[in-house]
Amino acid sequence: MFALLPYAMRNETMPDPSPTPAAIFFDLDDTLLDDHAASSAGLRTLMDRLGHPEFTAARRLWDVQTDISFNAYIDGRLTLAEQRRERVRALASQAGHPDLPDEHCDELYQLYLRSHREAWRSFPDVAPVLGELAAAGVRLGVITNGIESFQHDKLAVLDITHHFHTIVCADTARVAKPDPQIFHTACRHLDVDPGRCWHIGDQLRADALGAVAAGLRPVLLDRHARHHGQNDIATISGLDELLPMSGNGEDRPRPAMEQARSIGSPDSAAAPPSGQPPAPQDGVTAGGPADPEPQ
Numbered sequence: 526m527f528a529l530l531p532y533a534m535r536n537e538t539m540p541d542p543s544p545t546p547a548a549i550f551f552d553l554d555d556t557l558l559d560d561h562a563a564s565s566a567g568l569r570t571l572m573d574r575l576g577h578p579e580f581t582a583a584r585r586l587w588d589v590q591t592d593i594s595f596n597a598y599i600d601g602r603l604t605l606a607e608q609r610r611e612r613v614r615a616l617a618s619q620a621g622h623p624d625l626p627d628e629h630c631d632e633l634y635q636l637y638l639r640s641h642r643e644a645w646r647s648f649p650d651v652a653p654v655l656g657e658l659a660a661a662g663v664r665l666g667v668i669t670n671g672i673e674s675f676q677h678d679k680l681a682v683l684d685i686t687h688h689f690h691t692i693v694c695a696d697t698a699r700v701a702k703p704d705p706q707i708f709h710t711a712c713r714h715l716d717v718d719p720g721r722c723w724h725i726g727d728q729l730r731a732d733a734l735g736a737v738a739a740g741l742r743p744v745l746l747d748r749h750a751r752h753h754g755q756n757d758i759a760t761i762s763g764l765d766e767l768l769p770m771s772g773n774g775e776d777r778p779r780p781a782m783e784q785a786r787s788i789g790s791p792d793s794a795a796a797p798p799s800g801q802p803p804a805p806q807d808g809v810t811a812g813g814p815a816d817p818e819p820q
């Protein structure tokens with residue numbers, strides 16, 4: 526049994542983890558599945574229906590409005606349906622259609638979801654790397670802030686569910702990254718100490734700093750060079766870089782303990798308290814643009 530307090534709270538330095546991980550956990554959206562492309566597909570469907578001509582402006586508005594509306598849902602000020610309508614209505618207003626009725630917003634959002642789902646694709650390095658790690662005897666898991674029903678569907682569509690020994694989702698775990706509890710839940714499922722686990726994800730705060738606070742080795746996946754030079758976390762540009770890292774123990778990360786301390790703090794507002802809905806998918810990062818895509 527391992528201690529549940531994050532290292533930062535115990536005024537200790539993070540222990541040197543084993544260079545060979547006993548288990549590796551992965552974030553899902555924009556780590557295994559190209560969620561940014563899927564949300565863009567959904568957005569283009571909405572733009573077609575609304576006659577919206579300018580993707581860059583639409584994408585910027587959609588991301589900002591998603592952040593605002595989903596946080597209002599997290600805070601209990603909007604229902605799930607209301608936050609969806611608010612996002613669609615903002616896009617419609619930008620396209621010159623203010624005051625869209627609720628029913629129309631709901632119909633449009635269903636179209637968005639359908640296009641989003643049809644665009645679910647894994648990144649090309651996902652299947653081969655998962656296969657090699659599993660063949661090497663490394664146990665694998667998923668830790669995601671997404672909604673369980675959607676996330677299981679995504680893994681099934683990507684045909685990678687069989688690689689994972691546990692899939693921990695924020696809504697059913699009742700806690701979201703970067704809260705250490707969700708990482709510890711995943712470790713308990715595999716009966717492994719956090720210090721022998723790695724967590725791979727694309728979000729600096731939710732994934733990398735969350736893992737640090739929980740005592741796991743973080744590896745930041747930066748496919749689009751968003752985080753270059755912004756942190757001292759071990760960073761990779763593709764999952765294939767995990768294979769040599771797991772074999773030779775090089776490139777050990779130097780955790781950003783000051784940032785992790787705020788995550789590990791008991792008064793942190795980063796994750797919703799038990800009983801509240803989870804944070805938007807991977808939330809807003811501390812080191813790059815937001816790419817939340819709640820559903």
Ligand SMILES: [Mg+2]
Binds near residue numbers: 552553554555806
């Ligand atoms: Mg992600």
